[in-house]
Amino acid sequence: MSYTCWGDPLAAHGVVCVHGLTRQGRDFDVLAQALVTRAGHPLRVICPDVVGRGLSDWLAQPEGYQVPQYAADMVALLAQLHAQAPMQTLDWVGTSMGGLIGMVVAGQAEFPIPCPIRRLVLNDVGPAVSWVAIERMKTYVGQTGRFASLQEAADAMWAISQSFGPHTPEAWLALSAPMVKRQSDGSLSLHYDPAIGVPIRAMTEEAAQGGQALLWQLYDQIQAQILLLRGQQSDLLTLETAQAMQTRGPQATLVEFAGVGHAPTLIHESQVHTVADFLLRP
Numbered sequence: 001m002s003y004t005c006w007g008d009p010l011a012a013h014g015v016v017c018v019h020g021l022t023r024q025g026r027d028f029d030v031l032a033q034a035l036v037t038r039a040g041h042p043l044r045v046i047c048p049d050v051v052g053r054g055l056s057d058w059l060a061q062p063e064g065y066q067v068p069q070y071a072a073d074m075v076a077l078l079a080q081l082h083a084q085a086p087m088q089t090l091d092w093v094g095t096s097m098g099g100l101i102g103m104v105v106a107g108q109a110e111f112p113i114p115c116p117i118r119r120l121v122l123n124d125v126g127p128a129v130s131w132v133a134i135e136r137m138k139t140y141v142g143q144t145g146r147f148a149s150l151q152e153a154a155d156a157m158w159a160i161s162q163s164f165g166p167h168t169p170e171a172w173l174a175l176s177a178p179m180v181k182r183q184s185d186g187s188l189s190l191h192y193d194p195a196i197g198v199p200i201r202a203m204t205e206e207a208a209q210g211g212q213a214l215l216w217q218l219y220d221q222i223q224a225q226i227l228l229l230r231g232q233q234s235d236l237l238t239l240e241t242a243q244a245m246q247t248r249g250p251q252a253t254l255v256e257f258a259g260v261g262h263a264p265t266l267i268h269e270s271q272v273h274t275v276a277d278f279l280l281r282p
Contacts, residue, residue, distance in 0.1 A: 001073055002055035003048035006032040010085040011042035015279060018074070018098030019047075020263060021200075022141055022192055024054030026178035027095070030267040031275060038276050044085075048077060050097070052193040054178065062195035067097070071104040075111055082114035091119045091279050092224075096236065096263050099125035100215070107218030120224040121275055122252065124234050124263035126241045127215035131205050133236035133262065142197025144190040146183070153180045153188050163233065163261030171267060220249035227278040228252035229271070231260035253278075 025047035032045040094102035147153035154176035
């Protein structure tokens, strides 16, 4: 599993930032650099490419592209980071899928991680993922495409990502560059294993509901402080779910962003400030 490390690789305070379903760890470049700059103490920010994405290896069996495997991988990564330099404070930022992984890790006290997750940012995700959003994912996940240029790839990604909210052309191109890789014929394709879509397409509404029941149980067991971010137009994290997360279990603090759906990219100053203020306050 590949990862990018920002800041001091020996710092005792670590922040793990985990991306969404078809994305990769470089999505957090802006946030990671801001956290390191504003921390006022040694900080390491770890941004992994979840298996099958970015520079990480692909799985031989597509059925493994599910949250339990991802959570086990993160436990292994944390053990390696702790062996390199002891970690005494651990925070987590998870966008969409990365938030689901964070809930699984934080919600099980028996998980062998270096220290309990102290603060958890859930970016536009909760224990209940709307079936409408899952059906939308089925229409595009696994279609990695062929593009003649980075701009063409960026335009194609924007066509299915406008719910991320307004972005300048320059900012979107910067977010898009790590998302592609060059093929042997010189064309570009999206930088993930098309097989990550296999478990998504196989999911039924009944199975999704069963998974939600387990996630609510894990959520209720979380001891970390939780900041819940929501795009006001999100079709994945409903307002009903967000409100329930405020009243049960760890009682998340909710912050909504206007003009955004699923999911905030955490590159705009207001979004960066919200996350940094939560993670870095005494």
